[in-house]
Amino acid sequence: MKITVITGSPRRNGTSNYLADEFIRGAEENGHKIFRFDSAHSNVNNCIACNACTMGSKPCIHKDDFVELREHLLEADVIAFVTPIYYFEMTSTIKKVIDRFYSIDTILREKQNKAVLISVQHSSVSEVKDILNNNYNAILNWLNIENVGIVNAIGIESVEHLKQTDYPKQAYELGKGL
Numbered sequence: 001m002k003i004t005v006i007t008g009s010p011r012r013n014g015t016s017n018y019l020a021d022e023f024i025r026g027a028e029e030n031g032h033k034i035f036r037f038d039s040a041h042s043n044v045n046n047c048i049a050c051n052a053c054t055m056g057s058k059p060c061i062h063k064d065d066f067v068e069l070r071e072h073l074l075e076a077d078v079i080a081f082v083t084p085i086y087y088f089e090m091t092s093t094i095k096k097v098i099d100r101f102y103s104i105d106t107i108l109r110e111k112q113n114k115a116v117l118i119s120v121q122h123s124s125v126s127e128v129k130d131i132l133n134n135n136y137n138a139i140l141n142w143l144n145i146e147n148v149g150i151v152n153a154i155g156i157e158s159v160e161h162l163k164q165t166d167y168p169k170q171a172y173e174l175g176k177g178l
């Protein structure tokens with residue numbers, strides 16, 4: 001399978017990228033092909049709602065890093081979203097990428113992809129993740145994408161702390177099990 005991984009953290013060696021690495025390690029061991037897109041280190045413009053794309057039949061007016069990502073989204077069997085929680089939500093850079101899905105909205109809905117979500121939060125309050133998960137499920141529902149797994153890492157202080165938890169194994173097994 002082809003898996004397109006979209007990460008949301010600006011911290012290359014942070015906690016969510018550690019889980020992204022573990023997810024990818026598992027998926028690659030199972031023979032899957034990965035394309036990774038680090039949204040916080042990419043040049044992706046905001047959707048300006050010009051509607052030139054007509055939600056799929058015409059190209060987006062922006063000529064930026066989404067042009068390459070677009071091809072990997074259209075080829076993907078699974079899209080993996082990996083993000084820290086910022087103010088109860090995914091980071092703005094990953095959301096900006098999802099807003100640009102508007103230009104392939106119709107195509108994605110016909111494709112019937114699968115998706116996974118991996119998140120990290122500092123708070124140990126389990127409910128903090130609920131808005132993110134609800135939003136993820138709503139986006140998937142709209143785009144006719146099936147959720148095939150969620151790992152919410154909760155109460156994470158640092159990468160060293162994360163390594164002492166079960167979450168890296170969960171991310172690895174999520175990738176391996178696809």
Ligand SMILES: Cc1cc2nc3c(=O)[nH]c(=O)nc-3n(C[C@H](O)[C@H](O)[C@H](O)COP(=O)(O)O)c2cc1C
Binds near residue numbers: 010087122128
């Ligand atoms: C701008 C900002 C907003 C944050 N908001 C939340 C939050 O609402 N709830 C929470 O539990 N942690 C919050 N955090 C903490 C991060 O989710 C946490 O540190 C996470 O491990 C960072 O991921 P990273 O290591 O992949 O960058 C926030 C951190 C930042 C920088």
